[in-house]
Amino acid sequence: MQAFRYLSTQPLAWNPRVQDPTHLNLKPRNPTVRLRSPPTICAVATTPPTPMKTQKIHPSLPPDKIEMFKSLESWASQWVLPLLKPVERSWQPQNFLPDSTLPFDEFTEQVRALRDRTAELPDDYFVVLVGDMITEDALPTYQTMINRLDGVNDQTGASPGPWAEWIRAWTAEEKRHGDLLRTYLYLSGRVDMEMIERTVQYLIGAGMDPGTGNNPYLGFVYTSFQERATFISHGNTARLAREGGDPVLARICGTIASDEKRHENAYARIVEKLLEVDPTTSMLAIADMMHRKITMPAHLMFDGRDPRLFDHFSAVTQRLGVYTANDYADILEFFIERWRLEKLEGLTGYGKRAQDFVCGLAPRIRKLQERADERAQKKEPHGVKFSWIFNKELKL
Numbered sequence: 001m002q003a004f005r006y007l008s009t010q011p012l013a014w015n016p017r018v019q020d021p022t023h024l025n026l027k028p029r030n031p032t033v034r035l036r037s038p039p040t041i042c043a044v045a046t047t048p049p050t051p052m053k054t055q056k057i058h059p060s061l062p063p064d065k066i067e068m069f070k071s072l073e074s075w076a077s078q079w080v081l082p083l084l085k086p087v088e089r090s091w092q093p094q095n096f097l098p099d100s101t102l103p104f105d106e107f108t109e110q111v112r113a114l115r116d117r118t119a120e121l122p123d124d125y126f127v128v129l130v131g132d133m134i135t136e137d138a139l140p141t142y143q144t145m146i147n148r149l150d151g152v153n154d155q156t157g158a159s160p161g162p163w164a165e166w167i168r169a170w171t172a173e174e175k176r177h178g179d180l181l182r183t184y185l186y187l188s189g190r191v192d193m194e195m196i197e198r199t200v201q202y203l204i205g206a207g208m209d210p211g212t213g214n215n216p217y218l219g220f221v222y223t224s225f226q227e228r229a230t231f232i233s234h235g236n237t238a239r240l241a242r243e244g245g246d247p248v249l250a251r252i253c254g255t256i257a258s259d260e261k262r263h264e265n266a267y268a269r270i271v272e273k274l275l276e277v278d279p280t281t282s283m284l285a286i287a288d289m290m291h292r293k294i295t296m297p298a299h300l301m302f303d304g305r306d307p308r309l310f311d312h313f314s315a316v317t318q319r320l321g322v323y324t325a326n327d328y329a330d331i332l333e334f335f336i337e338r339w340r341l342e343k344l345e346g347l348t349g350y351g352k353r354a355q356d357f358v359c360g361l362a363p364r365i366r367k368l369q370e371r372a373d374e375r376a377q378k379k380e381p382h383g384v385k386f387s388w389i390f391n392k393e394l395k396l
């Protein structure tokens with residue numbers, strides 16, 4: 001029971017034998033965070049979704065677990081830090097953008113070429129790319145999240161240990177993603193930058209609650225899952241850009257996707273190590289995160305107008321096949337395989353039940369999704385206006 005005490009206040013809630021399977025409904029939902037819209041304060045702007053005060057706070061890790069993360073420092077130096085790229089070997093946004101130091105004519109010619117390339121890309125593609133860019137741009141929220149994790153956080157802001165070093169350098173690598181996409185979108189002239197910038201400001205102000213609290217077991221499961229989700233979605237926006245006639249944007253999205261893959265590898269390695277040194281707690285953490293469902297980092301997205309902006313953005317990503325409910329199940333299956341969860345040994349009784357739950361989850365998710373798809377197909381498509389593309393309407 002000990003392991004549950006700091007993982008969740010709902011032990012066995014995910015036990016498939018006692019749990020109503022409807023909790024696997026793939027609509028974004030967090031059992032501890034309910035969204036509400038406070039009363040409208042002005043005629044035009046609606047109000048953002050805000051989490052109510054029922055969020056779960058995880059008690060701090062016990063000292064022996066903190067000590068365990070400390071004891072993994074030399075391992076992290078050897079196996080995690082090498083997955084960062086030195087600055088001198090890193091790409092920078094400028095490598096993909098028109099060169100403003102060129103004579104004015106040449107610079108504007110490069111901008112014109114960029115606009116020609118993006119001219120044929122459809123509006124729904126831009127909605128997806130903008131949503132991805134906004135998600136990347138809320139990076140301060142993610143650094144804050146990782147820095148909350150007990151035993152691995154950056155105590156001084158410039159701490160020398162490998163965990164703290166990873167967090168800072170990972171953030172520095174990630175920073176380039178939003179910067180590059182933002183500048184490219186700005187130069188394309190296809191999107192309403194002011195509405196995008198407002199959305200970023202709202203989103204960073206709102207934060208996010210991934211349900212990990214300050215627990216590093218939960219935190220690293222979450223980041224493994226998220227990095228793979230972004231790897232998939234940037235990979236798909238690369239493919240669509242190539243098909244839509246913009247090979248440079250394809251290269252941009254593909255380059256970002258390969259960073260995400262490297263990051264996924266780092267976080268997945270950490271979870272792999274945790275499963276080796278502390279199998280039951282780690283298995284319970286995976287079950288806990290899968291039970292509450294992996295919340296998308298930008299779930300509190302708002303542009304000042306559409307209180308369901310995140311749902312609408314997600315519907316477009318699903319329709320374009322950039323990130324779908326099937327990808328979610330695929331990611332779970334990928335990690336079951338990568339972490340060899342079915343063969344994991346040394347588990348307590350609770351750990352084994354968590355293992356059964358996680359290893360049997362993907363088919364259940366797919367079945368529920370099939371039913372949701374059937375229901376969705378029976379519905380008439382409805383129009384949704386997106387402020388990011390000058391209030392043009394898309395059919396969802």
Ligand SMILES: [Fe+2]
Binds near residue numbers: 136174177230260
């Ligand atoms: Fe990123």
Ligand SMILES: [Fe+2]
Binds near residue numbers: 174227230259260263
């Ligand atoms: Fe990432």
